[in-house]
Amino acid sequence: MTKNQTAVEAARQSVNPSDPYAREEQTFPVLNDDQVSRLTGYGAVEDLPKGTWLFERGQRGVDFFLILKGCIEITDSTPNGEEMVITTHARHQFTGELDLFNQRKILVGGRTGEDSRVVRLSRDQFRRMSSTEQDIGEIIMRAFILRRTAFIVHSEAGVTLVGAKNDRDVIRINRFLTRNGYPLLQHEPGSTEGDRIIGEQGGDLPIVCTPDGHTYHNPGTPELADILGLTEDLVDDHVRDLSIVGAGPAGLSACVYGASEALETIVIEAEAPGGQAGTSSKIENYLGFPTGISGQALAGRAWIQAQKFGATFAIARGATGIEKEEDGAFAIVTEGDQVIRSRAVILACGATYRTLNLEGYETYEGQGIHYAATALEAQFCAGTDVVVIGGGNSAGQAAVFLSHHASHVHVLIRGDGLADSMSDYLVRRIDESSRITLQTQTEVTALRGERMLEQVIWKNRRTGEEKTVDAPNMFVMIGASPNTAWLDDCVELDEKGFVVTGRASGDHAVSPFGTSVPGIFAVGDVRSGSVKRVASGVGEGSVCISDVHRFLGGLE
Numbered sequence: 001m002t003k004n005q006t007a008v009e010a011a012r013q014s015v016n017p018s019d020p021y022a023r024e025e026q027t028f029p030v031l032n033d034d035q036v037s038r039l040t041g042y043g044a045v046e047d048l049p050k051g052t053w054l055f056e057r058g059q060r061g062v063d064f065f066l067i068l069k070g071c072i073e074i075t076d077s078t079p080n081g082e083e084m085v086i087t088t089h090a091r092h093q094f095t096g097e098l099d100l101f102n103q104r105k106i107l108v109g110g111r112t113g114e115d116s117r118v119v120r121l122s123r124d125q126f127r128r129m130s131s132t133e134q135d136i137g138e139i140i141m142r143a144f145i146l147r148r149t150a151f152i153v154h155s156e157a158g159v160t161l162v163g164a165k166n167d168r169d170v171i172r173i174n175r176f177l178t179r180n181g182y183p184l185l186q187h188e189p190g191s192t193e194g195d196r197i198i199g200e201q202g203g204d205l206p207i208v209c210t211p212d213g214h215t216y217h218n219p220g221t222p223e224l225a226d227i228l229g230l231t232e233d234l235v236d237d238h239v240r241d242l243s244i245v246g247a248g249p250a251g252l253s254a255c256v257y258g259a260s261e262a263l264e265t266i267v268i269e270a271e272a273p274g275g276q277a278g279t280s281s282k283i284e285n286y287l288g289f290p291t292g293i294s295g296q297a298l299a300g301r302a303w304i305q306a307q308k309f310g311a312t313f314a315i316a317r318g319a320t321g322i323e324k325e326e327d328g329a330f331a332i333v334t335e336g337d338q339v340i341r342s343r344a345v346i347l348a349c350g351a352t353y354r355t356l357n358l359e360g361y362e363t364y365e366g367q368g369i370h371y372a373a374t375a376l377e378a379q380f381c382a383g384t385d386v387v388v389i390g391g392g393n394s395a396g397q398a399a400v401f402l403s404h405h406a407s408h409v410h411v412l413i414r415g416d417g418l419a420d421s422m423s424d425y426l427v428r429r430i431d432e433s434s435r436i437t438l439q440t441q442t443e444v445t446a447l448r449g450e451r452m453l454e455q456v457i458w459k460n461r462r463t464g465e466e467k468t469v470d471a472p473n474m475f476v477m478i479g480a481s482p483n484t485a486w487l488d489d490c491v492e493l494d495e496k497g498f499v500v501t502g503r504a505s506g507d508h509a510v511s512p513f514g515t516s517v518p519g520i521f522a523v524g525d526v527r528s529g530s531v532k533r534v535a536s537g538v539g540e541g542s543v544c545i546s547d548v549h550r551f552l553g554g555l556e
Helices: 009-014 020-027 033-040 123-132 134-153 168-179 192-201 221-228 249-260 275-279 295-308 393-402 424-432 534-555
Strands: 044-048 053-055 064-069 072-077 083-089 109-112 116-121 159-162 184-187 207-209 215-217 239-245 265-269 312-315 319-324 330-334 338-347 351-354 385-389 408-412 436-439 442-448 455-460 466-470 473-476 478-482 520-522
Touching: 020 134, 033 064, 033 116, 033 134, 064 123, 116 123, 123 134, 134 295, 159 168, 159 192, 168 184, 168 221, 184 192, 192 207, 215 221, 239 249, 239 330, 249 265, 249 275, 249 295, 249 534, 265 338, 275 295, 275 351, 295 312, 338 534, 385 393, 385 466, 393 408, 393 424, 393 473, 408 442, 424 436, 520 534
Parallel strands: 159 184, 239 265, 239 338, 265 312, 338 520, 385 408, 385 473, 408 436
Antiparallel strands: 044 116, 053 109, 064 116, 072 083, 072 109, 159 207, 207 215, 319 330, 330 338, 351 478, 442 455, 455 466
């Protein structure tokens, strides 16, 4: 697993990576007397004897603790089930990491290492403190991000995954966990630890081992999310202000602005924050990042930011239906038949890359055919030829990124050039790279391989020349199909299935994001006529919140 895949990658940009002392101080800061005095006013002081458990792995909604005297030991379990202390918080230090902002199951346990005096803050008290005492809140937020990053980098407090690294289900599990910022330790068959686990557990690969001693053979993504407590317990009959379907840039932007403006907001996402943009290795033309930022890092920052403002994320189960109830609320049904109710809805469910109509195509999906080019996929490309299909920015970013890993990258497009569909800075990099070749007027005609993809055959439509290349990895980034099938006939769609917007809502003012149903809005790639750019999606998500406020105001 590589560091730049995690949802908390942004933390490394907050600290000088060449200064381990600065990183240590920011991960485990010591508050000064003034900060301790102010923080204490938000909670209750407790005296606890040595060995008192304050929280245990797997609990939800645990409290925040500041140590006034004594210490708190943070514990994890070894692969054989033994308990170990991974760090100790001392006087004027505090407990917690990113799960303190949500209701997921926590990753570690905590107990007093000696007779101690602590300040206990409930979740509500902690949120009030961190928003009011901004200097303390900033210190705590940075520490929480760095602590989760440390868990991931050092493979602590997570699960063990056993299986071949290029197996489609191993890739699926790996991608789901890393995109959700969950620690992971991976072993392959043939390694000492991998063979030991296989010998003890038997059964089908991949194997997922949790710190509590349970073993699961090739769990599905929703099942894995439930096992690890990545899904939150939701109350079916609770009506929120706003439901956002999709956690791409547009959905995350709407979530941050909605939650920060006191709207009770929930985001429904089938996999992980980031959407299609979350798979981009580097976005270099996004405002404010002159050296570029990966899609996953951008999504990770927004995910943390939204939770800081109190937003809830319902992941691992996509939306399957929506209807308006008699009381005017909208009911969204998700996979597993969970119902989420809200007074307004923003559709930010985006679009997905189309597939190729080739014999045996499905056989190689996840076994050589990919729809994302991140560090996870790049590790399979070292020393080999790679094929990238598509002429948009995503394909260009993938080609440039993969050229640093593969021996050669072949970019295939059906048109005559890239100028009309790709940003100029990417076109120039492709033209100037000796490791990237652009094949125009070209289409793939066949794929070959046993279990894994081995060869790609393409044909030049102008000359009729066919070529066969040994390429075990192909990245398909062609066009986009809107994720709107689940809507049925709830809102008006255009002839391609994108959501038609520009309708009246609320007080009957026309909203550029309003759909044919007042109270349902659409932003980002799913919206008919939208500009398929990250910055555009972020802008639409933020601006749409004013229309949501107008609609909700009209209901009162």
